[in-house]
Amino acid sequence: MGLLGGSFDPAHAGHVHITKAALERFGLDRVWWLVSPGNPLKSRGPAPIEDRMGRAAKLMQHPKVQITDIETRLGTRYTAQTLAALQMRYDGVRFVWLMGADNLAQFHQWQDWQEIMARVPVGVLARPGDRLAARMSKTARMYRESRLIGRAAFTLGQATAPAWSFVNLPMNQMSSTAIRKAGRWTSDAVVADASGA
Numbered sequence: 001m002g003l004l005g006g007s008f009d010p011a012h013a014g015h016v017h018i019t020k021a022a023l024e025r026f027g028l029d030r031v032w033w034l035v036s037p038g039n040p041l042k043s044r045g046p047a048p049i050e051d052r053m054g055r056a057a058k059l060m061q062h063p064k065v066q067i068t069d070i071e072t073r074l075g076t077r078y079t080a081q082t083l084a085a086l087q088m089r090y091d092g093v094r095f096v097w098l099m100g101a102d103n104l105a106q107f108h109q110w111q112d113w114q115e116i117m118a119r120v121p122v123g124v125l126a127r128p129g130d131r132l133a134a135r136m137s138k139t140a141r142m143y144r145e146s147r148l149i150g151r152a153a154f155t156l157g158q159a160t161a162p163a164w165s166f167v168n169l170p171m172n173q174m175s176s177t178a179i180r181k182a183g184r185w186t187s188d189a190v191v192a193d194a195s196g197a
Helices: 013-025 049-059 070-074 079-089 101-105 113-119 131-135 138-142 150-158 176-181 187-195
Strands: 002-006 031-035 065-068 096-100 122-125 164-167
Touching (some): 002 013, 002 079, 013 031, 013 049, 013 122, 013 164, 031 070, 070 079, 079 113, 101 122, 101 131
Parallel strands (some): 002 096, 031 065, 122 164
């Protein structure tokens, strides 16, 4: 099962794009969007979680994708804590952490990042402007022997950690930051953008 964490402030078509790609490219049976209480690496707090959950649920309507606030219910704040709690709660479920290439570029700044790599396989989806920085990152260099390349990426969901894969996708330029800056942070605007209206 893929786990795509983030503030989703707001959720947008780019999130939908990488989620569908992750299901297909990494051989996943399901994906959970983990709508976080807040990002420890960001100084500004997100919109209320109820608003973000509602917008995400309107936007991401797919039978294999579930929107959840489980981090809030678990009381975890960092990814490593969340993964440990999920693995304890869902014994036997094979989790894969999903993230954009922008996150891989600074992954070594995450709390307990090496524990994350040791716990679960990691699927990295290329986003605009972050490919080179991600591929040259400390994490990519340190775990180069654990990378699944080409068609092997499809086996990521069954791989034993540490394992990771980096896939290039047709790009969707939308970002939550750009949406907030443009003042389009409303449910109807985000859903309209996602549908191409």
